[in-house]
Amino acid sequence: MKRWSGTLFLTALLLILWLVLNDGLERGQIALGLVIALVLSLLAPILRPVRAHPARPFLGMRLIVQVAIDIARSNWEVGLRILHGQRSLACPGFLDIPLRMHDPHGMAALACIVTFTPGTVWAGHDPETNILTLHVLDLHDPQGLTRIIQNRYEGPLMEIFE
Structure with missing residues (x-):
């Protein structure tokens, strides 16, 4: 569950960033941004093999x-x-x-x-x-x-x- 919450958060963050950078809320931009955000969110753990465990x-x-x-x-x-x-x-x-x-x-x-x-x-x-x-x-x-x-x-x- 923890992995999915991180993936969903990153997906939402990337989608918002995509929409802000494209300055629009057209259906095509939302769909394209969602696909790109999902793919990048699923590939992100591969790029970060060492996980951070911050304390305090x-x-x-x-x-x-x-x-x-x-x-x-x-x-x-x-x-x-x-x-x-x-x-x-x-x-x-x-x-x-x-x-x-x-x-x-x-x-x-x-x-x-x-x-x-x-x-x-x-x-x-x-x-x-x-x-x-x-x-x-x-x-x-x-x-x-x-x-x-x-x-x-x-x-x-x-x-x-x-």
């Missing part, structure tokens, strides 16, 4: 709020820097951060968090050493940024996914 939903919600605040703050700081012409004061560089997390879903979430935040980009990850490489627009405090990534993001993600 309230911690996940707190993490989402924290990430939203951090993204807004970073947007503000990068925007002010650009508006004031302070591009020359930036100290760009690469930063290697040792990670403790191994769950692929947590790593994907961390990649999204880091990349969504202006001024930082996920530049690479070495699975053997579990070291994350970031490109940072302003690398004045590498130890501070390492602590932020490890404590503010990686710690909660480990509690949620591992």
Whole structure:
């Protein structure tokens, strides 16, 4: 029953997305969207052999709020820097951060968090050493940024996914 509820939810979501993207409610678009959504929903489990089992939903919600605040703050700081012409004061560089997390879903979430935040980009990850490489627009405090990534993001993600 749980599998079917997920399939029905994904089918409905894909159908709604199809109709929004096609900007219409014609019978042909609904039928075509329903067929495409059903086929994609039935094929989706094949594409995701490793299932996520997140725990601690309230911690996940707190993490989402924290990430939203951090993204807004970073947007503000990068925007002010650009508006004031302070591009020359930036100290760009690469930063290697040792990670403790191994769950692929947590790593994907961390990649999204880091990349969504202006001024930082996920530049690479070495699975053997579990070291994350970031490109940072302003690398004045590498130890501070390492602590932020490890404590503010990686710690909660480990509690949620591992």
